[in-house]
Amino acid sequence: MPTKILVIGACGQIGTELTMRLREIHGNDHVIAGDIREGNEMLMKSGPFEIMDAMDADKVENICLHYEVEEVYLMAAMLSATGEKFPDKAWKLNMNSLFNVLDLAKEGKINKIFWPSSIAVFGPTTPKTNTPQHTIMEPSTVYGISKQTGERWCEYYHEKYGVDVRSIRYPGLISWQTLPGGGTTDYAIDIFHQALENNSYTSFLSENTALPMMYMEDALRATLEIMDAPADQVKVRSSYNLSGMSFTPAELANQIKKHLPDFSINYEPDSRQQIADSWPSSIEDTAAREDWKWTARYDLEKVVVEMLEHLK
Ligand code: SER
Numbered sequence: 430m431p432t433k434i435l436v437i438g439a440c441g442q443i444g445t446e447l448t449m450r451l452r453e454i455h456g457n458d459h460v461i462a463g464d465i466r467e468g469n470e471m472l473m474k475s476g477p478f479e480i481m482d483a484m485d486a487d488k489v490e491n492i493c494l495h496y497e498v499e500e501v502y503l504m505a506a507m508l509s510a511t512g513e514k515f516p517d518k519a520w521k522l523n524m525n526s527l528f529n530v531l532d533l534a535k536e537g538k539i540n541k542i543f544w545p546s547s548i549a550v551f552g553p554t555t556p557k558t559n560t561p562q563h564t565i566m567e568p569s570t571v572y573g574i575s576k577q578t579g580e581r582w583c584e585y586y587h588e589k590y591g592v593d594v595r596s597i598r599y600p601g602l603i604s605w606q607t608l609p610g611g612g613t614t615d616y617a618i619d620i621f622h623q624a625l626e627n628n629s630y631t632s633f634l635s636e637n638t639a640l641p642m643m644y645m646e647d648a649l650r651a652t653l654e655i656m657d658a659p660a661d662q663v664k665v666r667s668s669y670n671l672s673g674m675s676f677t678p679a680e681l682a683n684q685i686k687k688h689l690p691d692f693s694i695n696y697e698p699d700s701r702q703q704i705a706d707s708w709p710s711s712i713e714d715t716a717a718r719e720d721w722k723w724t725a726r727y728d729l730e731k732v733v734v735e736m737l738e739h740l741k
Contacts (some may be wrong), residue, residue, distance in 0.1 A: 443599075507572065509612055602642075644727035645741040655729055
């Protein structure tokens with residue numbers, strides 16, 4: 430029997446590709462895309478779509494019951510940079526949407542949840558390099574606070590109510606299909622678009638700001654793998670560290686120059702620099718490797734080749 434799945438936030442950077450991937454696996458009609466706005470044509474035409482506000486508990490429940498949804502992927506969220514502009518809205522969206530799906534699972538109306546966390550759960554007092562799974566977490570952005578709080582609630586619902594919720598701390602995600610929105614790591618996507626259009630880029634992060642990053646292909650595979658893993662192998666029920674690669678704007682620019690020799694970059698750090706400075710520069714992910722056999726496949730060189738090829 431194919432699984433009935435709802436993706437909330439299906440039109441975003443991750444949601445779009447995740448929905449298409451899930452439709453390939455489970456069949457188009459079994460994967461319902463939900464978002465507050467319509468998405469690209471491919472997504473809209475390939476299967477069921479519902480306009481929904483992730484904060485609207487009744488709407489989320491009605492859609493789950495109507496389609497007999499078993500699994501929910503909750504991808505709707507306000508990211509770090511936008512969250513700093515609208516702290517109140519970010520908190521409400523990120524928390525209310527999570528409680529809506531956690532409560533549905535607690536009441537036995539759905540069976541399984543995927544909810545992404547982020548490297549933003551870490552803060553200025555966290556060890557910066559090879560940041561371990563369990564460490565100091567004092568996030569300084571609203572987005573980070575909401576993700577850290579969300580992690581605590583996921584673990585709580587798992588322990589107290591047996592809710593099968595699974596989570597990954599995504600690094601900055603690099604992809605070409607759908608643009609990201611409002612994140613601090615977005616520069617690593619903007620740079621490719623600008624390189625191909627103008628042969629130059631003004632980075633809003635400084636030259637030597639190293640951040641953990643991952644290619645979308647790896648992130649999607651990690652998401653599907655953790656959801657497929659037997660429940661007893663998913664031992665961390667807050668959220669797993671996940672490592673792909675780590676690089677600075679200068680290193681990324683140098684790699685792009687290998688393909689576009691005239692490409693130039695300059696640096697004009699803005700308010701997002703402070704956010705980036707509070708995050709780790711690299712992540713240690715032994716727990717994910719051991720528990721559900723995670724391993725990344727893309728390094729910076731490979732990502733640059735793929736991004737330029739697809740965006741050309
Ligand atoms: N990519 C996100 C951001 O920059 C981090 O999870 O906000």
